[in-house]
């Protein structure tokens with residue numbers, strides 16, 4: 001057996017699940033200390049090893065440390081966030097406005113992960129019927145980076161309350177390049193033990209057994225062993 005085919009040890013497996021369950025979207029707990037270049041390089045490499053349709057690798061990574069650029073993005077956020085608040089009225093509006101939904105200037109690095117929709121030419125293997133597969137692939141790069149960051153003790157916060165055209169212009173993106181994820185990265189004072197939105201009473205995690213169906217939408221999952229095992233998996 002070659003080395004890379006060896007089974008994961010119990011500790012290795014536990015480490016992977018720990019990163020998955022203890023990963024958090026971070027906005028309030030960033031510390032300003034810089035991320036060393038070799039650590040950032042490991043995160044970017046983890047992202048670059050995500051699966052992609054037809055091995056398209058449609059992503060680019062724009063590493064932003066300029067305060068000026070980050071301030072411009074924060075201004076875009078503030079404008080969009082004011083509009084977003086209008087979706088709620090009464091107590092929910094007050095609650096929405098009390099949420100911190102970005103850490104653009106609190107974090108030392110912002111990272112825009114883009115998707116070049118034309119990479120790989122006019123036809124990419126596997127992207128014949130579902131053209132959005134390039135976007136899906138780029139999301140997987142985001143998740144790889146997010147999990148690797150957690151293992152490195154680095155928090156990541158995704159900021160999507162942004163006008164994409166204004167963001168693209170700020171970053172000088174070519175026409176065919178889509179700003180898929182705007183992320184804030186930095187070491188943190190703590191990782192919360194549950195999603196911040198749940199801790200703040202906005203929304204709770206849905207029970208997994210309600211989300212696992214049988215052989216079609218809405219059909220009950222009949223396997224009692226799976227049902228019992230899912231129940232055991234429930235956590236914050």
Ligand SMILES: Cc1cc2c(cc1C)N(C[C@H](O)[C@H](O)[C@H](O)COP(=O)(O)O)c1[nH]c(=O)[nH]c(=O)c1N2
Nearest residue numbers: 023024025027100101102158159160161195196197
């Ligand atoms: C595509 C996308 C976009 C956003 C997010 C996530 C994703 C996947 N999330 C983070 C989101 O609120 C968070 O993931 C959930 O609340 C669950 O919390 P944990 O990630 O488990 O901590 C997020 N958070 C935030 O404060 N501002 C934002 O604009 C966004 N936007």
